[in-house]
Amino acid sequence: MKQYVIIAKDGVDADALERRMQARPFHLAGASRLKANGQFVVGGATLNEQGQMNGSVMIVQFETEADFEHWYNNEPYIQQGVWQEISVQPFKVANVE
Known part of the structure; x- marks a missing residue:
């Protein structure tokens, strides 16, 4: 499996948090599907100083680059403009015993 780390920052405009909250149920449903398929390793929200989600x-892991691209292009936080700054890097989870 090819693994990827996605580090994404939300927009900073006045509607950014509301946009996130509207897209969040769809994003979490997608993450649940990834988990059921063994494609979600770990994830969560980054927080600002006030404890609000901001990224x-x-x-995630996928068999092929094409599978990753399909997920990425259909991710609700991308489609709905929540994530404004996105970094995707190949990743390897450490096998720690």
Whole structure:
């Protein structure tokens, strides 16, 4: 499996948090599907000083680059403009015993 770490920052405009909250149920449903398929390793929201969500970190894994691209292009936080700054890097989860 090819693993990827996604580090994404939300927009900073006045509607950014509301946009996130509207897209969040769809994003979480997608993450649940990834988990059921063994493609979600770990993920969560980054927080600002006030404890509000302002970005995300996800580690996902897919059999092929095409599978990753399909997920990425259909991710609700991307489609709905929640994530404004996105970094995707190949990743390898450490096998720690």
